[in-house]
Amino acid sequence: MSEASHAALLARGREVLDEQPFSRLLGARLNVLTPGRAELELTLRTELLQQNGFAHGGVVSYLADNALTYAGGSALGFAVVTSEFKINYVRPAIGERLIARAEAVALSKSQVVCRCDVLAWRGGEEKLCAVAQGTIARFAERP
Amino acid sequence: MTIDLDTLRGFFASSPFMVDLGIVPIAVGAGTVTTELLLERRHTQHMGLAHAGVMATMADHSMGAAAQTLCAPGQWVLTAELKTSLLRPGRGERLVCEALVLKPGRTISFTEASVWAESGGERSLVMKASATMAITAAKA
Numbered sequence: 001m002s003e004a005s006h007a008a009l010l011a012r013g014r015e016v017l018d019e020q021p022f023s024r025l026l027g028a029r030l031n032v033l034t035p036g037r038a039e040l041e042l043t044l045r046t047e048l049l050q051q052n053g054f055a056h057g058g059v060v061s062y063l064a065d066n067a068l069t070y071a072g073g074s075a076l077g078f079a080v081v082t083s084e085f086k087i088n089y090v091r092p093a094i095g096e097r098l099i100a101r102a103e104a105v106a107l108s109k110s111q112v113v114c115r116c117d118v119l120a121w122r123g124g125e126e127k128l129c130a131v132a133q134g135t136i137a138r139f140a141e142r143p
Numbered sequence: 144m145t146i147d148l149d150t151l152r153g154f155f156a157s158s159p160f161m162v163d164l165g166i167v168p169i170a171v172g173a174g175t176v177t178t179e180l181l182l183e184r185r186h187t188q189h190m191g192l193a194h195a196g197v198m199a200t201m202a203d204h205s206m207g208a209a210a211q212t213l214c215a216p217g218q219w220v221l222t223a224e225l226k227t228s229l230l231r232p233g234r235g236e237r238l239v240c241e242a243l244v245l246k247p248g249r250t251i252s253f254t255e256a257s258v259w260a261e262s263g264g265e266r267s268l269v270m271k272a273s274a275t276m277a278i279t280a281a282k283a
Contacts, residue, residue: 019189058200
């Protein structure tokens with residue numbers, strides 16, 4: 001893939017993110033998008049926390065899910081949705097921002113299995129707070 | 144610990160992300176919690192469907208609340224792991240999540256949830272989820 005098409009893929013990915021009202025609500029940013037690889041980031045603020053002051057598990061799983069979907073969608077090259085995903089919360093997500101790094105690991109014609117790490121950034125240090133794996137599939141709606 | 148609906152509403156109100164999204168409990172029993180969310184545009188993804196993250200959030204918090212209903216006073220619940228299957232596109236006026244405890248434990252509880260989308264009086268199952276909840280001592 002040429003540098004120009006890399007830039008075009010990232011630009012298209014950012015357009016799609018901007019078309020997702022829920023991603024805008026949470027303030028997600030797409031840092032990296034290459035075929036089969038994606039990095040998403042969001043800044044933590046009070047609205048995104050749970051009752052103990054950690055990032056809500058739903059915020060962490062949103063970020064993992066969307067990163068998995070970007071990695072899968074860019075690997076497959078067409079419209080996709082999440083078919084299923086599983087996440088392990090390994091440490092409370094505390095910090096200024098969260099980063100999700102996802103990669104496609106097994107590609108077939110209509111679906112792709114992807115993996116994702118979610119890291120919490122606190123005081124210049126990153127700590128793994130969740131690991132996720134999911135299946136991203138072609139979006140073909142039936143009535 | 145017996146939790147009535149008013150107490151549970153208070154628990155949800157103390158979680159900023161629940162308040163921000165508008166997820167509220169509508170029924171509670173011993174080991175069961177039902178929640179609802181009135182769908183708005185801000186809950187959707189780029190195709191206008193409810194974002195998987197919204198449904199996963201709802202399932203996660205509702206299962207945690209279901210586990211909380213069976214905890215002793217001073218114990219709190221944290222999600223250790225969560226699995227979701229997205230069965231159908233989520234669209235309609237309202238999401239309803241029914242969560243229950245499959246097996247309560249001293250340190251971990253196994254839970255399950257179904258998320259339904261209601262559209263024009265009909266409801267369809269859009270997400271099936273399961274989670275392992277860690278039971279912890281209350282924060283200092």
